[in-house]
Amino acid sequence: MKHILKIVAQRIALGLLTLFVISLMIAFGVELLPGDLAQEILGQGATPEGLRVLRLQLGLDIPPHIRYLDWLGGMVTGDMGLSLANKRPISELIGPRLSNTLFLGGFAALIAIPVALILGILAALYRNSLYDRSVNIFTLTSISFPEFFIAYILILFFAIKLGWFPGISNISSELTFMDKLYRTLLPAASLTLVVVAHMMRMTRTSIINLLSSPYIEMARLKGIKPLRIITRHALPNALAPIVNVIAINLAYLVVGVVIVEVVFVYPGLGQLLVDSVSKRDVPVVQACSMIFASVYILLNLSADIISIVTNPRLLYPR
Amino acid sequence: MNKKQINEKPLILGRDISRRDFIRGSAALGIAGTTAGTLLTTGNAFAAGGKRGGRLRAGIAHGSTTDSLDPATYENNFAVQMNYSIQNHLGEVDAATGAMVPELAESWEATNGAKTWIFNLRQGVEFHNGKTMNADDVIASFQHHMGESASPARSLLDQVSSISKDGDNRVIFELSAGNADFNFVASDYHIAIKPSKDGKINPTDGIGTGGYVLKEFEPGVRFLAERNANYFKSGKAWFDEIEMISIIDPAARQNALATGEVDTIDRIDLKTAHLLARQSGVTIEEVTGTKHYTFPMRTDTAPHNDNNVRLALKYALKRDELVEKVLYGHGTVGNDHPIAPSNQYHASSLPQREYDPDKARFYAEKAGGVKVQLSAADAAFPGAVDAAVLYQEHAAAAGIDIEVVREPNDGYWSNVWMQKAWCACYWGGRPTEDWMFTTAYQGGASWNDTFWKNDRFDELLIQGRAETNRDTRRAIYYEMQQIVSDDGGVVVPMFANYVFATTDKVAHGPMAGNWDMDGGKYFERWWFA
Numbered sequence: 001m002k003h004i005l006k007i008v009a010q011r012i013a014l015g016l017l018t019l020f021v022i023s024l025m026i027a028f029g030v031e032l033l034p035g036d037l038a039q040e041i042l043g044q045g046a047t048p049e050g051l052r053v054l055r056l057q058l059g060l061d062i063p064p065h066i067r068y069l070d071w072l073g074g075m076v077t078g079d080m081g082l083s084l085a086n087k088r089p090i091s092e093l094i095g096p097r098l099s100n101t102l103f104l105g106g107f108a109a110l111i112a113i114p115v116a117l118i119l120g121i122l123a124a125l126y127r128n129s130l131y132d133r134s135v136n137i138f139t140l141t142s143i144s145f146p147e148f149f150i151a152y153i154l155i156l157f158f159a160i161k162l163g164w165f166p167g168i169s170n171i172s173s174e175l176t177f178m179d180k181l182y183r184t185l186l187p188a189a190s191l192t193l194v195v196v197a198h199m200m201r202m203t204r205t206s207i208i209n210l211l212s213s214p215y216i217e218m219a220r221l222k223g224i225k226p227l228r229i230i231t232r233h234a235l236p237n238a239l240a241p242i243v244n245v246i247a248i249n250l251a252y253l254v255v256g257v258v259i260v261e262v263v264f265v266y267p268g269l270g271q272l273l274v275d276s277v278s279k280r281d282v283p284v285v286q287a288c289s290m291i292f293a294s295v296y297i298l299l300n301l302s303a304d305i306i307s308i309v310t311n312p313r314l315l316y317p318r
Numbered sequence: 319m320n321k322k323q324i325n326e327k328p329l330i331l332g333r334d335i336s337r338r339d340f341i342r343g344s345a346a347l348g349i350a351g352t353t354a355g356t357l358l359t360t361g362n363a364f365a366a367g368g369k370r371g372g373r374l375r376a377g378i379a380h381g382s383t384t385d386s387l388d389p390a391t392y393e394n395n396f397a398v399q400m401n402y403s404i405q406n407h408l409g410e411v412d413a414a415t416g417a418m419v420p421e422l423a424e425s426w427e428a429t430n431g432a433k434t435w436i437f438n439l440r441q442g443v444e445f446h447n448g449k450t451m452n453a454d455d456v457i458a459s460f461q462h463h464m465g466e467s468a469s470p471a472r473s474l475l476d477q478v479s480s481i482s483k484d485g486d487n488r489v490i491f492e493l494s495a496g497n498a499d500f501n502f503v504a505s506d507y508h509i510a511i512k513p514s515k516d517g518k519i520n521p522t523d524g525i526g527t528g529g530y531v532l533k534e535f536e537p538g539v540r541f542l543a544e545r546n547a548n549y550f551k552s553g554k555a556w557f558d559e560i561e562m563i564s565i566i567d568p569a570a571r572q573n574a575l576a577t578g579e580v581d582t583i584d585r586i587d588l589k590t591a592h593l594l595a596r597q598s599g600v601t602i603e604e605v606t607g608t609k610h611y612t613f614p615m616r617t618d619t620a621p622h623n624d625n626n627v628r629l630a631l632k633y634a635l636k637r638d639e640l641v642e643k644v645l646y647g648h649g650t651v652g653n654d655h656p657i658a659p660s661n662q663y664h665a666s667s668l669p670q671r672e673y674d675p676d677k678a679r680f681y682a683e684k685a686g687g688v689k690v691q692l693s694a695a696d697a698a699f700p701g702a703v704d705a706a707v708l709y710q711e712h713a714a715a716a717g718i719d720i721e722v723v724r725e726p727n728d729g730y731w732s733n734v735w736m737q738k739a740w741c742a743c744y745w746g747g748r749p750t751e752d753w754m755f756t757t758a759y760q761g762g763a764s765w766n767d768t769f770w771k772n773d774r775f776d777e778l779l780i781q782g783r784a785e786t787n788r789d790t791r792r793a794i795y796y797e798m799q800q801i802v803s804d805d806g807g808v809v810v811p812m813f814a815n816y817v818f819a820t821t822d823k824v825a826h827g828p829m830a831g832n833w834d835m836d837g838g839k840y841f842e843r844w845w846f847a
Contacts, residue, residue: 034729041384041393047473047764054468085384086537093383096536152569159577167577168377168570170563172540265377265565265574267539275383275538278728284383 004308011304015297019290023075026289027068030282036060037084037280058084071283080287085279090287094269098291100171101261101268104184105253108191112253113246116196120203120242125230127208139197151190151263158186169264187264191257195249202245206238240307247303255292368845373559374824376840377574379585381564383538388521389510390462390469395584395834396564398507400541403560403841404446405512405526408437408456409505411749411837413830416660418501418749422451422511422527432496432784437504439487443550445513446525446532453483458514460504462521471508473764496784498791499750507838529555529842538564543841556845575600575819582820582844584835588646588700594819602819604648607831608658608747608754610813611699613692613709617807618769619739621690625805630681630688631720632809634713636673640811643708644701648817652810655802656745656754659813660831663751663795668803678716689719690740697730698742705811706742736767743767744814749832751795752783759802768807775801823847 038054055061074081080090119139123132142150159167169183207230210216219229258270269288276284381396392401410421420426423437443451460481463469477500480492493500512519512526524532527550530543541562549555563580565571568587575583576597586594586602595602615622615631622628637651650659653671657664682688694706703724710720725734725741734741748754757763760779761771775798782794802808816834820826825847830837836844 035732037384039729039732041391049764050468050470050472053466057468083383086386088537155573155577159573163577166579168563168565168574168579170540170574170579172534172542262567263570265563265567265570267536272383272538279382279384281384 004305007308008301008305011301015294015301018297019293022289022293023072023286024068026286027064027071027282030277030280030285031064033277033280035280037282040279041085060084067282071286075286075290081283083281083284085281085284090284093284094272094287094291096173097267097269097272100266101254101257101270103180104187104191104257104261104266104268105250107181107184108188108195108253109250111188112192112195112249113199115192116199116246117203117242119196120200121207121230121235123200123204124207124211124234125226127204132204135200139200142193143197147190147194147259148263150193151187151260154186154190155263169266171267184266187257187260187266190260190263191253195252199242199245199249203238203242206241207234210234210238236310239310243306243310244303247299251296251299254295368553368556369825369847370556370558370845372557372846373561374557374582374841374844374846375561375563375580376835377563377565377571377580377583378835379566379568379571379583381538381562381566385537386522387524387532387535389459389508389512390467390471390521392508393470395838396541396562398833398838399562399835399841400535401507401510402528402838403530403543404524404528404532405510406528407505407507407509407511409501410839411505411830411832413837413839413843414828416831418505421505422456426501428498428500428786430496432498432500432786433493435491435493435500435504436484437489437491439489440550441487443527444548445527446546447513449513451511451513451527452486453489454486454517455514455519456489456511457481457483458517458519459511460509461517462512462519463509469508471506474503474506477503495780497752498784498786499752502750502753507833530557530560533559540564551842555842557841560841572819575821578821581824582818582835582840584816584818586817586819588648588817591646591648591817599822600819601822601824602817603829605816605829605831605836606650606658606660606813607816607833608660608745608749608813609816610652610656610658610745610747610810611702611705612652612656612743612745612767613706613740613809613811614735614743614767615740615807615809616736616738616769617771621685621688622739622807624685626681626685627688627690628807629804630678630685630716630718631690631713632671633674633678633681634716634718635709635809635811636712637671637811639712640705640708644705645812645814649812649814652812653799653803654806654808654810655799656747656758656808656810657751657795657799658747661749661751661754663792665796665799667796668800671803673712675716678713678718682716682718689721691721691723691738693723693725693734693738693741695725695727695730695734695742697727698735699744699814702742709811736769746833751798752779755779755798755802756783759806770805770807772801772805820844 037058038051038060041054071081082088083090083093119135123135126132155167158165165186166183169187171180171183211234216229216233219233257268258274261268261270269291273285273288276288378396378399380394385397389401392398406422408421408423409418412419422440422443424440426435426437428435439453439456445451460475463471464475477493477495477497478491479494482490484490491500510526524535529546529549529551531546532543534542544559545555545557565574571583572587572594574580591602594600615628617623632654641647641649641651653668692706692709694702696702706722710722713720735743745758748757756779758765758767759770760766761776778794778798782791785791785794818835823846824844826836826844
């Protein structure tokens with residue numbers, strides 16, 4: 001147990017360092033982009049005088065490294081600062097967007113993970129059967145198409161032809177929870193189709209790898225049913241790689257949904273990030289990136305911990 | 319005192335006369351000829367009149383997290399339409415006649431060679447917070463855009479030397495020079511009239527006199543408002559609630575309309591407009607406005623400083639092919655000046671410039687051969703790169719060598735426009751000739767994207783601005799359009815229509831063309847049939 005705590009502490013420290021490096025890279029990268037917020041806001045209507053006044057109002061006359069240090073100071077004390085563009089607190093700007101994204105990601109995960117595991121276990125059980133092949137073909141096909149294509153296909157059939165679901169996921173605070181579920185089902189389904197293949201195939205492969213082990217053969221010789229062999233004997237030992245893949249896909253559900261958000265006009269964090277980058281609103285870009293990076297780091301951390309717990313050998317690296 | 323009524327229309331339409339009354343009145347007088355005739359073709363549900371109720375949901379191609387309620391920051395259609403639903407201005411463009419008519423003003427007059435403008439305010443108009451509008455509010459609302467302000471309206475108001483009030487319901491503007499179009503300037507969409515406190519407005523409170531009261535505004539996502547039961551206009555603002563959703567992606571927008579998630583959308587993808595029109599229950603609307611696409615040349619830079627080069631390039635373009643292939647027919651050809659056919663003093667007698675490879679070759683040879691680069695990106699206007707490539711082909715037939723340079727969309731307005739010698743650009747257009755010319759063609763103007771200076775043109779501009787006789791003004795503006803067309807640095811291939819769509823539940827009267835979506839005022843003008 002002490003080992004695990006030590007590893008967790010190490011990982012968290014490393015994660016914070018990673019976050020710091022990322023924040024530096026983002027700040028530097030956004031500075032490299034042509035133009036600044038004042039030019040993006042005024043667009044074609046910019047005049048030298050208008051730019052000067054707006055830059056002054058926005059605080060863009062302060063050198064970038066000072067602005068970065070200010071931001072870093074605020075961030076350390078838990079204050080994300082104000083959006084440059086509309087002077088609203090970033091936490092207030094991000095709050096609803098983040099909860100929308102997590103809602104969509106969580107909903108998709110709730111569908112995708114059980115489906116992927118069950119399909120993967122069944123595929124391992126009936127490997128090389130017609131079922132195995134058709135599941136493989138179907139999931140590989142759905143992962144091979146770009147997300148927006150899958151989204152449009154779903155819209156075409158379920159929104160336009162059948163009219164069962166709305167074509168855009170316009171959600172707002174006035175909706176009930178069930179309404180929200182109903183309105184986000186199509187984007188969640190598109191995401192599910194994209195992530196299932198990876199998890200399903202990893203489940204199948206890890207289990208099949210173990211099936212040739214002597215202890216599985218022993219179990220089979222004892223006369224245990226194949227399903228029980230897989231769920232009780234093989235699966236626990238196969239969990240480490242599966243959990244890793246699930247973690248990566250969960251992270252993808254949170255940070256990679258931009259395109260699905262655009263297609264379904266879903267007000268999530270991805271849209272906010274794209275919008276802020278194109279407007280050069282550095283503090284908002286920073287805050288969104290920090291959230292995305294933290295999601296990655298935390299999910300990877302928990303994946304590692306789960307792998308270690310299920311496979312104590314990993315505690316003692318040689 | 320030499321008092322003179324500048325705009326004849328307000329006398330007729332100034333008080334509470336609705337469009338319907340106007341049509342009825344003019345028909346009764348037997349003058350329903352051309353004007354009313356064209357009106358009735360678009361106003362199918364017009365005779366039925368408005369009906370109260372429902373929630374209108376609009377999917378709009380603009381909207382960004384950087385939007386704010388502050389009138390000094392309005393820069394896109396989302397902000398403009400939100401502004402027009404919750405706030406009012408001194409004047410507005412009448413949808414039926416295209417004339418500038420008083421809105422929060424009751425009437426206006428210009429005296430002293432159009433140097434002094436008197437606005438008489440409508441009395442008893444209440445803001446959403448219950449305060450009654452008076453002259454102090456108007457003055458504070460104007461001052462928000464003057465002095466140290468980043469407002470785009472600031473340069474428009476540079477001409478104002480003082481604003482004062484005469485009682486609670488009269489505001490007097492003193493201008494540094496005569497401007498017969500100042501009522502247009504004073505009604506600029508940025509200058510929303512808001513309640514003041516101690517001589518200052520609170521720019522972000524979202525309170526106005528408009529037909530709808532702000533309920534929710536999430537920048538870049540949506541805007542929700544409910545009907546103002548106390549609205550001062552009768553026969554306007556029919557919906558109980560209005561909702562505007564930002565849908566940037568054109569496919570998602572059309573899809574939202576097709577599945578009935580919204581009742582109207584703007585900016586139809588012209589490539590697929592004919593497919594959308596086939597969908598049952600969808601109506602495509604089209605209005606010709608002042609929006610035009612241009613290819614401005616820097617006349618201060620070689621080789622475009624030579625007018626032979628400019629003329630060679632102007633003759634080397636098939637304008638009708640661009641209208642057909644880039645606008646898919648949703649527009650009209652331009653004549654190398656920025657004044658739209660819908661403008662008051664459009665020079666219809668000016669011969670249309672046609673594609674003429676012989677003349678182009680002649681001018682090109684006079685200039686010693688033309689070999690130029692044309693910078694384009696779709697940020698300039700949708701299809702700009704295609705238009706540039708077509709241009710290249712047309713010019714090649716006249717022995718003119720155009721090299722098309724594809725620029726990145728990102729940062730186009732800061733790094734390419736007004737930087738490169740020749741590029742693609744668009745202009746939303748301006749409601750008056752003077753405004754358009756002053757903004758982009760007067761020598762030394764900050765948005766003079768051709769860096770063009772013509773002494774005769776500048777002289778006519780000042781003269782026309784203060785001129786109150788309509789015929790003299792017409793002659794002046796005709797000559798100015800001719801000068802721009804023959805000597806200016808701009809190639810204007812086409813005027814683009816505003817193309818948008820509604821479901822057939824939506825009904826409306828005649829549509830205004832001063833902005834996209836019925837002049838940006840569909841929330842108060844349309845209703846559910």
